[in-house]
Amino acid sequence: MSASTRGKPWNPYIAGALAGLLLVLSVWVAGKYFGASTTFVRAAGMVEQTVAAERVAAMPYFMKEAPKVDWQWMFVVGIVLGSCAASLASGTFRLQAVPDRFAARFGPGVGKRFGVAFLGGVVAMFGARLADGCPSGHGLSGTLQLAASGYVALICFFVGGVVVARLLYGNAADKTGGR
Amino acid sequence: MDLIFGLVTGVFFGVLLQRSEVIRYDRQLGALLLKDMTIVKFMLTTVLVGMVGVHLLVDLGLAKLSIKPLILGGTVLGGLIFGAGWGLLGYCPGTSGGALGEGRLDALAGIAGMLVGAAVFAEAYPLLKTTVLTWGDYGKVTLPQLMEQHRWVLIPWFCVLGYAFLRWMHKRGL
Numbered sequence: 001m002s003a004s005t006r007g008k009p010w011n012p013y014i015a016g017a018l019a020g021l022l023l024v025l026s027v028w029v030a031g032k033y034f035g036a037s038t039t040f041v042r043a044a045g046m047v048e049q050t051v052a053a054e055r056v057a058a059m060p061y062f063m064k065e066a067p068k069v070d071w072q073w074m075f076v077v078g079i080v081l082g083s084c085a086a087s088l089a090s091g092t093f094r095l096q097a098v099p100d101r102f103a104a105r106f107g108p109g110v111g112k113r114f115g116v117a118f119l120g121g122v123v124a125m126f127g128a129r130l131a132d133g134c135p136s137g138h139g140l141s142g143t144l145q146l147a148a149s150g151y152v153a154l155i156c157f158f159v160g161g162v163v164v165a166r167l168l169y170g171n172a173a174d175k176t177g178g179r
Numbered sequence: 180m181d182l183i184f185g186l187v188t189g190v191f192f193g194v195l196l197q198r199s200e201v202i203r204y205d206r207q208l209g210a211l212l213l214k215d216m217t218i219v220k221f222m223l224t225t226v227l228v229g230m231v232g233v234h235l236l237v238d239l240g241l242a243k244l245s246i247k248p249l250i251l252g253g254t255v256l257g258g259l260i261f262g263a264g265w266g267l268l269g270y271c272p273g274t275s276g277g278a279l280g281e282g283r284l285d286a287l288a289g290i291a292g293m294l295v296g297a298a299v300f301a302e303a304y305p306l307l308k309t310t311v312l313t314w315g316d317y318g319k320v321t322l323p324q325l326m327e328q329h330r331w332v333l334i335p336w337f338c339v340l341g342y343a344f345l346r347w348m349h350k351r352g353l
Contacts, residue, residue: 013345015199016221020228022191027233027242030184034192036273037297040290044297061304071185076276078189083197083280085190090198095282099204099269102285114288117268121275121292122299124264128272129300130307131257132247135271138258139222142247144229146322146330149249153258158211160262165211168266 007092023140032071033145035137037128039076041065105169131156193277202277204269204285211266216353220345227341230334244321251315253307268292 026032045067049056056062087093098113106112128134131153133142139157142150196202201218209215236242265271268289270278275293278286300307323330 009200010195010198012199012201012217012220013224015195015201016224017228019192019195019221020225020232022188022195023225023229024232024236026184026188028236030181030188031242032181032184032188033245034188034273036271036276037293040272040293040297041301044294044301047294048298059301059304060308061301069182071181074182074185075189075192076273078186078191079193079196079273080189080276080280081186082190082193082195083202083277084193085280086194086197087281092197093282095284097284099283099285101205101208102269113285117270117285117288118292118295120264120267120269121289121294122264122296123292124261124268124289125272125293125296126300126303127257127260127262127264129257129297130253130311131261132250132253134261134273135222135265136273138247140225140229141245144226144233145244145246146230146333147244147246147249148317148320148322148325149247149254151322152249152251152254153261156255156258157262157265160259160264161211161266162213162262164263164266165208169208169212 007090020144023144030071032075033137033141034075035072035133035141036076036079037125037134037137038065039073040125041129042067042070042073127160192273193280196274196277197281202270202274202281202283204278204283207265207269207271207274214353216348220348223341223345227338230337234330234334246319246321248319249315249317250312251317252311252313256311264296 023034026034041061042065045056045062045065049067056067084093097110098108102113131138133153135157138150138153143154199217199221200206201221206215206217210218233242237244268275270286270289272293275286275289279290323333326333
């Protein structure tokens with residue numbers, strides 16, 4: 001590949017279709033549908049276990065989703081590694097603390113971005129566990145199986161996200177386009 | 180063996196997510212601001228290909244469906260809460276790992292937040308289980324059951340409607 005096309009993004013239709021084939025293959029070979037948010041429960045349980053093992057062992061939610069490494073846990077680790085390898089190979093790896101769009105609207109302050117990201121993470125994961133899935137588990141795996149819960153969840157994800165994005169960016173979104 | 184399959188599948192998925200840029204904050208917010216539909220294009224093609232493929236596997240007896248229950252209290256409230264957090268964070272649980280992989284350090288703050296959010300949910304679970312998670316419980320219901328249509332009647336319709344939606348977005352330059 002020449003230097004000019006090396007970092008160019010792939011066509012989202014083709015990449016999406018390949019992801020669909022990958023998912024079908026995973027269901028066929030391993031019997032596993034894509035998902036991600038349960039892993040954060042298991043990981044949180046593993047962290048809590050180091051300070052209060054008995055308490056974790058007695059909590060109903062950690063009995064349901066035991067703090068252990070499973071298929072999905074390794075799947076999430078794989079995403080980190082795959083993304084890292086692809087970004088290094090394509091020359092698009094970039095250490096960046098504040099995304100461009102956020103910096104254009106709220107300034108380059110790292111503390112502000114990290115605070116918003118942390119708060120967003122707390123809220124998002126609480127919601128994902130209450131809904132029993134995230135954009136992978138409900139949005140991809142649920143909708144493609146024609147599960148009613150997948151469609152209801154996906155619509156609610158976007159409604160909540162669109163409202164908050166509008167509140168954050170308002171009309172300024174028109175001026176801070178680009179990537 | 181499960182663990183190796185998980186890792187390898189994740190690596191391939193991570194490459195696709197990174198190379199199509201759907202893990203970027205700017206792309207995710209672009210979708211929520213209805214300005215840049217890259218992630219919607221990616222998700223929709225994944226779902227359509229997966230829908231046909233997985234249902235073929237099921238018909239051939241090579242796979243089983245794994246349907247999550249529809250509990251309106253949990254699915255609707257949780258979905259809206261997730262969406263609000265997603266708008267703030269700009270990454271979802273899967274893409275936050277991918278964003279970290281390509282050097283986006285704010286994803287670390289998001290991942291830390293998500294671990295705390297999971298811990299908070301685990302504390303609240305006994306209470307939620309007897310309240311919100313009992314409201315409007317329809318069980319593991321599918322659209323073919325609700326609409327009383329065979330799935331192979333619905334799947335072609337989803338493909339046609341999905342294709343029309345993609346064409347519409349393409350024409351509008353989204």
